[in-house]
Amino acid sequence: MADLSSDFIGIKSPNPFWLASAPPTDKEYNVRRAFDAGWGGVVWKTLGLDPHIVNVNGPRYGVVYGPDRKVIGINNIELITDRPLDVNLEEIKRVKRDYPDRAMVVSLMVPCEEVCWTEILAKVEDTGADGVELNFGCPHGMSERGMGASVGQVPEYIQMVTEWCKAATKMPVIVKLTPNISDIRYPARAAMAGGADAVSLINTVSSITSVNLDLMAPEPTIDGKGSHGGYCGPAVKPIALNMIAEIGRDPETANLPLSGIGGITTWRDAAEFIALGAGNVxxxxxxxxxGFKIVEEMKVGLSDWMDEKGYSSISDFKGLAVPNVTDWQYLNLNYVTKARIDQDACIKCGRCYAACEDTSHQAISMSAERTFEVIDEECVACNLCVNVCPVENCITMEKLSPGAVDLRTGETVVPDHGDWTTHPNNPTAVAAE
Amino acid sequence: MSGVRQNGIAAGRISPAALSENFSDAYPPFSAHEALVAADRCYFCYDAPCITACPTEIDIPLFIRQIQAGNPEGAAKTILKQNILGGMCARVCPTETLCEEACVREAAEGQPVDIGALQRFATDTVMDKGDHPFTRAEPTGKIVAVIGAGPAGLACAHRLAMHGHNVVVVDARKKPGGLNEYGIASYKTVNDFAQAEVEWLLKIGGIRIETGSELGKDYTLGEIREDYDAVFLGMGLSGVNDLGLEGADERVDDAVDFIATLRQTKDLAALPIGRRVVVIGGGMTAVDAAVQSKLLGAEDVTIVYRRGQERMSASEVEQDHATTSGVRIKCHAMPRRAVAGGVEFEYTEDGPDGLRGTGETFVLEADQVFRAIGQTYEGWHGKSVLELERGKIRVDLEGRTSLSGVWAGGDCAFGGEDLTVTAVAEGRDAAESINRALMG
Incomplete structure (x- = not known):
């Protein structure tokens, strides 16, 4: 059976599934329940300086629903912990003592003054915690006070604060990044330059989830007003995967450990983040x-999949997908596919036809008897028909073998790789040697 | 002694509470959340097969999408502009042989989108609010007579009123609604829905209803042709096919009369029913009569059909509803004669010349026998003034009869299935034809 144990920058945990710094890790009671349920570690809800902050007393969450009220994304305007620092520190100490095999990382957010960081780090170290995570990510509330994402959006600040922290503590330092920037590589490089042991990402995405059309106000609405919040959940997973991959394939940060965050819901999500280079999730x-019970599915699912694939440990498949993430210009233009419709599987809904006819390349024909067929002369292999077909594997993309003629272009498919860098239409093309 | 096991025909076999439960909504309506979940299953097919399968060609994917998008009122308008009796059709249409049979999810997984229930959700939303989403065109000064206030007549009248014509609807019965009021099982149309729907429909304005007046008895076709700019005939089928049963006696009742009586009965505990009931026929009327006999407290109810079960015109869903209600369906048997305490049947088989008896017989005990083997058009003059086709009024594709200025639709006209939804389509389309003729 696969070994799920995790060693992330020296922090050991029985499995790679940690709870992120957030409401589920706000206090001792929740964290004990999480550990009892089998979570490998937690990042304790962000601590700040006393006097502790306050939260709104109206709704702090808003959601986007899929079918059947399935939650696709949550937006929150909750701030960091709203309990006294000492209370949190005592609880952290007690829980770590009782669960020595679990990872206990503490998230921190204090003003950009070195003394603030130095003092709080010393207090956290006293708890026996395994590490700290610098919260440079939250886009709402605290960012208005010069903390959270407002630090994470300035690489120089990231580096500066990281340096302070590395100088002040022996604990491993993880820097949590905000996705609310234009190029994630710059903050990651800055964290690395500051000596960070790892970066974790993504934090939440600035968002308004919906507008109440009666109140003419964003949700969640507090006395007729709303404020942007941070968006998370399955909806942000594609954004997170890309940012993880960007850092993983950047030569400057290729060896920087990554903790993957962003919409992870099942073992498969976790495996995808790890395949793109995350050391844990x-x-x-x-x-x-x-609820916390979901970790059972995650652990069993990941273990079963690893057994099936012959991976004995997390490191066996960590980062295996990174080399296959490349720039568009290196994609093989000689790879030619055509859509193929399995007539036995087709239920004749016509969605492929509507999508192709209205919004793509008019490459699907429809007969009076509702038979849908691909017109190879028009098919550019865009994949939209595959995507909109409600029947899995009814429409597939079939690769044309070298020697076959692409009826759309009239050209014979060649076996060699050929990309934009050498394409004759590219004014900067490099002639093939 | 009263109760289920009392012989003969008796009222009050089961408690009023049980009766009330039995005759409540057989298929309760969707809640708002259930409707959203059901609506999300629709694939919004291109040129959707369900639309083609609907006799009134409702844009089903569009109205379901409107429900998904939180606009059930808009969904209702999409339905009602094609089918003004969309509320009743949502309740009584055999969707399993129409839109839902054509649904691609039926093909994919044997579980179609619940189109009928979604239609009910949308139309109920609008009708519960009392909103009538249509308005009349400028008055034309024309006046049209519509004979029969059933689905065909009402649909015709409403469409004519929308076009600005004035309409007088005349019906022989006491109440408007036709088979919606008199011919459909109670548990499909609870809370006096048929009358509520008529009242809602009349909100368009320009329609006057006269009840208790019968064509051929109280007035003639010639008279109304003179008095009105056009005439639409939608009076349904008033005759009932005979069994030709040897020794038939007063114990053989018409299923349609039974259903009508039941619908008009305020106190079901006062309605008598046999301990052992036999219903002869294979259509929806047979099922409605049999199931309601059972719900009234009959101990044994048997539908006897002369051919194989697959030939029954009642849909599979209807058949299942009957059998799960405790009705037995016996096929390949035809009635021979009434005998003491029951009916003698002869087994049948399909031969080269059609159905034939095998000579082998059996007797079903019966305190009450209903016949439900179809209805017939009866001309009101003894000899019809209209050309007929296989016993019904001959019409062209627009619903025009052999007499100028006279249109017909619904069950009394030849063509189409005898369904509420078909009648609505024919009434609506005849109204368009009448409008073209009057305004042309």
């Missing part, structure tokens, strides 16, 4: 929607 929304 952090979960929040799925636990908030379904």
């Amino acid at each position: 952090q979960v929040c929304t799925a636990a908030m929607v379904y």
Whole structure:
């Protein structure tokens, strides 16, 4: 059976599933329940300086629903912990003592003054915690006060604060990044330059989930007003995967350990983040929607899949997908596919036809008897028909073998790789040697 | 002694509470959340097969999408502009042989989108609010007579009123609604829905209803042709096919009369029913009569059909509803004669010349026998003034009869299935034809 144990920058945990710094890790009671349920570690809800902050007393969450009220994304305007620092520190100490095999990382957010960081780090170290995570990610509330994402959006600040922290503590330092920037590589490089042991990402995405059309106000609405919040859950997973991959394939940060966060709901999500280079994963929304028990599915699912694939440990498949993430210009233009419709599987809904006829390349024909067929002369292999077909594997993309003629272009498919860098239409093309 | 096991025909076999439960909504309506979940299953097919399968060609994917998008009122308008009796059709249409049979999810997984229930959700939303989403065109000064206030007549009248014509609807019965009021099982149309729907439909304005007046008895076709700019005939089928049963006696009742009586009965505990009931026929009328006999407290109810079960015109869903209600369906048997305490049947088989008796017989005990083997058109003059086709009024594709200025539709006209939804389509389309003729 696969070994799920995790060693992330020296922090050991029985499995790679940590709860992210968020409401589920706000206090001792929740964290004990999480550990009892089998979570490998937690990042304790962000601590700040006393006097502790306050939260709104109206709704702090808003959601986007899929079918059957399935939660696709949550937006929150909750701030960091709203309990005294000492209370949190005592609880952290007690829980770590009782669960020595679990990872206990503490999230921190204090003003950009070195003394603030130095003092709080010393206090956290006293708890026996395994590490700290610098919260440079939250896009709402605290960012208005010069903390959270407002630090994460300035690489120089990231580096500066990281340096302070590395100088002040022996604990491993993880820097949590905000996705609310234009190029994630710059903050990651800055964290690395500051000496960070790892970066974790993504934090939440600035968002308004919906507008109440009666109140003419964003949701969640507090006395007729709303404020942007941070968006998380399955909806943000594609954004997170890309940012993880960008850092993983950047030569400057290729060896920087990554903790993957963003919509992880099942073992498969976790495996995808790890395949793109994450050393472990952090979960929040799925636990908030379904409770702590979901980790059972995650552990068993990942283990079963690893057994099936012959991976004995997490490191066996960590980062295996990174080399296959490339720039568009290197994609093989000689790889030619055509859509193929399995007539036996087709239920004749016509969605492929509507999509192709209205919004793509008019490459699907429809007969009076509702038989849908691909017109190879028009098919550019865009994949939209595959995507909109409600029947899995009814429409597939079939690769044309070298020597076959692409009826759309009239050209014979060649076996060699050929991409934009050498394409004759590219004014900067490099002639093939 | 009263109760289920009392012989003969008796009222009050089961408690009023049980009766009330039995005759409540057989298929309760969707809640708003259930409707959303059901609506989300629709694939919004291109040129959707369900639309083609609907006799009134409702844009089903569009109205379901409107429900998904939180606009059930808009969904209702999409339905009602094609089928003004969309509320009743949502309740009584055999969707399993129409839109839902054509649904691609039926093909994919044997579980179609619940189109009928979604239609009910949308139309109920609008009708519960009392909104009538249509308005009349400028008055034309024309006046049209519609004979029969059933689905065909009402649909015709409403469409004519929308076009600005004035309409007088005349019906022989006490109440408007036709088979919606008199011919459909109670548990499909609870809370006096048929009358509520007529009242709602009349909100368009320009329609006057006269009840208790019968064509051929109280007035003639010639008279109304002179008095009105056009005439639409939609009076349904008033005759009932005979069994030709040897020794038939007063114990053989018409299923349609039974259903009508039941619908008009305020106190079901006062309605007598046999301990052992036999219903002869294979259509929806047979099922409605049999199931309601059972719900009234009959101990044994048997539908006897002369051919194989697959030939029954009642849909599979209807058949299942009957059998799960405790009705037995016996096929390949035809009635021979009434005998003491029951009916003698002869087994049948399909031969080269059609159905024939095998000579082998059996007797079903019966306190009450209903015949439900179809209805017939009866001309009101003894000899019809209209050309007929296989016993019904001959019409062209627009619903025009052999007499100028006279249109017909619904069950009394030849063509189409005898369904509420078909009648609505024919009434609506005849109204368009009449409008073209009057305004042309």
